[in-house]
Amino acid sequence: MSLSVDQHEAAGGAAESPGVVLRADALVKRFRVGPAIRSNYVSAVDGVSLDLRRGESLGIVGESGCGKTTLARMLVGLERPDGGTLRFRQRDVTAGRRADRRLLRKGVQMIFQDPYTSLDPRMTVGKLVTEPLAANRTMGARARRGRAGELLELVGLSVDMLDRFPHQFSGGQRQRIGVARALALDPDVLVCDEPVSALDVSVQAQVINLLRDLQRRLGVAIVFIAHDLSVVRHLTDRVAVMYLGRIAEIGDSDSIFEGPAHPYTRALLSASPSVDPARRGQLAQRVKLIGEPPSPIDPPVGCRFHPRCELAQDRCRTETPLLRVPADDTGTRRSACHFAEAVLTDAR
Numbered sequence: 001m002s003l004s005v006d007q008h009e010a011a012g013g014a015a016e017s018p019g020v021v022l023r024a025d026a027l028v029k030r031f032r033v034g035p036a037i038r039s040n041y042v043s044a045v046d047g048v049s050l051d052l053r054r055g056e057s058l059g060i061v062g063e064s065g066c067g068k069t070t071l072a073r074m075l076v077g078l079e080r081p082d083g084g085t086l087r088f089r090q091r092d093v094t095a096g097r098r099a100d101r102r103l104l105r106k107g108v109q110m111i112f113q114d115p116y117t118s119l120d121p122r123m124t125v126g127k128l129v130t131e132p133l134a135a136n137r138t139m140g141a142r143a144r145r146g147r148a149g150e151l152l153e154l155v156g157l158s159v160d161m162l163d164r165f166p167h168q169f170s171g172g173q174r175q176r177i178g179v180a181r182a183l184a185l186d187p188d189v190l191v192c193d194e195p196v197s198a199l200d201v202s203v204q205a206q207v208i209n210l211l212r213d214l215q216r217r218l219g220v221a222i223v224f225i226a227h228d229l230s231v232v233r234h235l236t237d238r239v240a241v242m243y244l245g246r247i248a249e250i251g252d253s254d255s256i257f258e259g260p261a262h263p264y265t266r267a268l269l270s271a272s273p274s275v276d277p278a279r280r281g282q283l284a285q286r287v288k289l290i291g292e293p294p295s296p297i298d299p300p301v302g303c304r305f306h307p308r309c310e311l312a313q314d315r316c317r318t319e320t321p322l323l324r325v326p327a328d329d330t331g332t333r334r335s336a337c338h339f340a341e342a343v344l345t346d347a348r
């Protein structure tokens with residue numbers, strides 16, 4: 001685990017910046033896989049540190065299997081970290097105190113990928129939306145129904161839908177119901193795990209715009225996990241690029257999309273159909289993303305990206321790159337590449 005600690009230290013130590021609502025320090029999650037006698041561990045998340053400030057939006061991108069969902073589940077308290085700490089409103093919510101965990105479960109809500117399986121089909125929309133309120137015993141039944149109506153209107157649905165069941169709604173409407181439910185307890189943070197990837201392309205933009213609108217109107221912070229990089233750029237202030245359980249690059253979205261400082265980010269951009277084709281061509285001349293990511297059961301030593309990186313040198317095969325601000329970079333972006341400066345110069 002010493003490598004994770006390195007990433008953590010490089011991410012800026014323990015000082016609390018003002019306005020930070022959620023802070024992850026060197027979060028680790030392992031899963032046991034395979035038969036009991038010969039089981040292995042998958043390090044799904046291996047030392048991720050990040051901050052989320054009030055009202056901001058942070059994107060998380062990376063290929064499938066790099067740990068995005070596992071990280072999201074730790075951020076909302078659905079999964080307990082095996083290492084590291086999570087602080088919500090300055091309180092350590094990983095230490096196991098029930099009151100603190102409750103605070104997290106109330107203040108940080110998840111919007112799931114698939115609105116077809118995440119809503120109980122036997123409950124009416126009114127019940128679904130206010131179930132979190134009932135569980136917290138904060139309101140009587142009548143007041144809850146009133147609140148349910150308000151929540152539906154907040155997400156662009158109407159009060160007369162309260163007594164319908166999920167199957168009577170389209171995918172886009174169901175995701176709106178999921179958003180309304182997540183907002184019931186007035187959270188500080190919404191964690192959205194690929195919230196539109198199960199939806200029809202024609203309604204994806206509507207749901208994205210709804211989230212953007214809610215972020216502005218309610219001042220709720222959003223963690224937005226997505227495949228489509230142009231959506232992430234459109235929606236987020238900052239972005240974290242993950243590779244095999246770690247952060248490869250993190251910082252201001254515009255800077256990263258304009259000039260990545262990590263070869264993996266560059267490769268993702270060049271492979272993304274939503275990035276401007278001319279720009280993509282420019283990037284693709286320099287970098288190709290070959291093959292699949294290696295298994296997180298036995299990740300490469302040194303830089304985890306080295307087997308797929310065109311710029312890899314001997315040093316990359318032995319020495320783990322720390323997340324650091326590239327020399328001469330003006331912003332706050334950090335990259336975990338030994339040659340971040342060269343990548344950055346090349347991208348400009």
Ligand SMILES: Nc1ncnc2c1ncn2[C@@H]1O[C@H](COP(=O)(O)OP(=O)(O)O)[C@@H](O)[C@H]1O
Pocket residue numbers: 031032033042043044062063064065066067068069070071296
């Ligand atoms: N409950 C689980 N048991 C075993 N392995 C898991 C479990 N959840 C996730 N993993 C593994 O952890 C890694 C990260 O998965 P995940 O967080 O779902 O990534 P992503 O959301 O980026 O696709 C993958 O290798 C996945 O197979």
Ligand code: SF4
Pocket residue numbers: 262263264303304305306309310311312313316321336337338339340
């Ligand atoms: S540290 Fe080396 S292998 Fe890793 S991304 Fe940078 S150049 Fe590539």
Ligand SMILES: [Mg+2]
Pocket residue numbers: 068069070
């Ligand atoms: Mg996922």
